[in-house]
Amino acid sequence: MNIFNKKLVAILLSSSTLLMNMNSDAAEPTSIAQHKQVAGFYQYPLGHTQITALLDGTNYLSPAIFKGIPAAEVTRILKKYYADQAKGVQTSVNAFLVNTGSGLVLVDSGSSSCNGPNFGSVIKNMKTAGYQPEQVDTILLTHLHPDHVCGISTKGTANFPNATVYTSEAEANYWLNPQQLSKLPKDQQPRFKQIAEKIQQALQPYQSHKRFKTFKYGDTLKGFEVMNTSGHTPGHASFAFSSGHEKIVFIGDIVHSHSIQFDQPQTAIDFDTDAKKAVQTRLAQFARLAKNGQAVAAPHLPFPGIGHIYSADGKHYQWIPVHFKD
Numbered sequence: 297m298n299i300f301n302k303k304l305v306a307i308l309l310s311s312s313t314l315l316m317n318m319n320s321d322a323a324e325p326t327s328i329a330q331h332k333q334v335a336g337f338y339q340y341p342l343g344h345t346q347i348t349a350l351l352d353g354t355n356y357l358s359p360a361i362f363k364g365i366p367a368a369e370v371t372r373i374l375k376k377y378y379a380d381q382a383k384g385v386q387t388s389v390n391a392f393l394v395n396t397g398s399g400l401v402l403v404d405s406g407s408s409s410c411n412g413p414n415f416g417s418v419i420k421n422m423k424t425a426g427y428q429p430e431q432v433d434t435i436l437l438t439h440l441h442p443d444h445v446c447g448i449s450t451k452g453t454a455n456f457p458n459a460t461v462y463t464s465e466a467e468a469n470y471w472l473n474p475q476q477l478s479k480l481p482k483d484q485q486p487r488f489k490q491i492a493e494k495i496q497q498a499l500q501p502y503q504s505h506k507r508f509k510t511f512k513y514g515d516t517l518k519g520f521e522v523m524n525t526s527g528h529t530p531g532h533a534s535f536a537f538s539s540g541h542e543k544i545v546f547i548g549d550i551v552h553s554h555s556i557q558f559d560q561p562q563t564a565i566d567f568d569t570d571a572k573k574a575v576q577t578r579l580a581q582f583a584r585l586a587k588n589g590q591a592v593a594a595p596h597l598p599f600p601g602i603g604h605i606y607s608a609d610g611k612h613y614q615w616i617p618v619h620f621k622d
């Protein structure tokens with residue numbers, strides 16, 4: 297037997313052993329212990345500053361919440377992205393902590409207990425990343441939906457006792473105006489009321505210490521320039537921030553899905569207060585961000601929600617997430 301035949305026999309023997317093993321292992325194991333994932337924080341250096349993405353939690357949304365797109369098209373795109381449609385569309389809730397060197401700024405704060413038990417990990421992940429809530433001096437809210445504001449408080453107590461909370465004047469005027477409820481059509485009133493109550497509860501400890509303030513579009517706070525990205529909510533804002541030669545935009549909820557709303561950016565979502573305006577805002581911002589190439593930090597794109605936006609044709613977009621770096 298020459299060397300080649302010996303090799304061939306060895307291969308045949310090993311492959312038949314493999315086949316035997318596969319047959320004997322055909323039964324599914326009954327249980328494999330599920331270990332907790334590693335802590336949900338991700339540090340991203342930007343110029344001389346450091347951004348820490350903080351995971352609040354993940355959940356599944358019904359594909360039916362996407363509007364202005366045929367259901368068959370939703371199914372096609374989700375299949376392309378290998379999204380498990382039986383469970384729904386997985387979504388992430390992220391917040392971002394920015395260490396500017398002279399202060400600690402939190403952009404959005406997660407859901408706390410406002411949206412069920414899957415959320416509420418921002419503070420735990422912040423501590424694991426080496427920061428204490430008492431160190432945060434500024435909280436910038438892109439808007440007042442519960443998955444962005446509820447994380448600032450727990451049962452009437454401020455989670456960030458030394459921070460001042462800011463949102464846009466237009467946003468505060470909408471959700472905190474006692475007259476707003478009666479201006480809405482009857483069928484929209486229960487939902488508004490439910491959301492407004494959660495917002496008021498979260499803000500209350502800051503309001504009572506005069507630590508709740510508003511900004512206007514075009515203002516700059518702690519180096520964050522406030523951009524008008526209204527539509528998803530009437531006073532929705534994004535924040536442009538730079539350090540050295542590097543730039544990032546905290547886009548807030550101009551997008552909720554890295555699959556459907558990138559492939560078909562004209563797709564609205566059920567949570568948009570003004571769906572038409574929300575779509576216009578997304579189209580304008582996506583075009584700008586794809587052209588200028590700033591980094592993007594997004595609360596609902598897969599954790600850590602930091603990456604870039606690319607377009608080959610100006611009509612369809614692609615989310616390019618950061619690569620994990622240890």
Ligand SMILES: [Zn+2]
Binds near residue numbers: 441443549595596
């Ligand atoms: Zn949101």
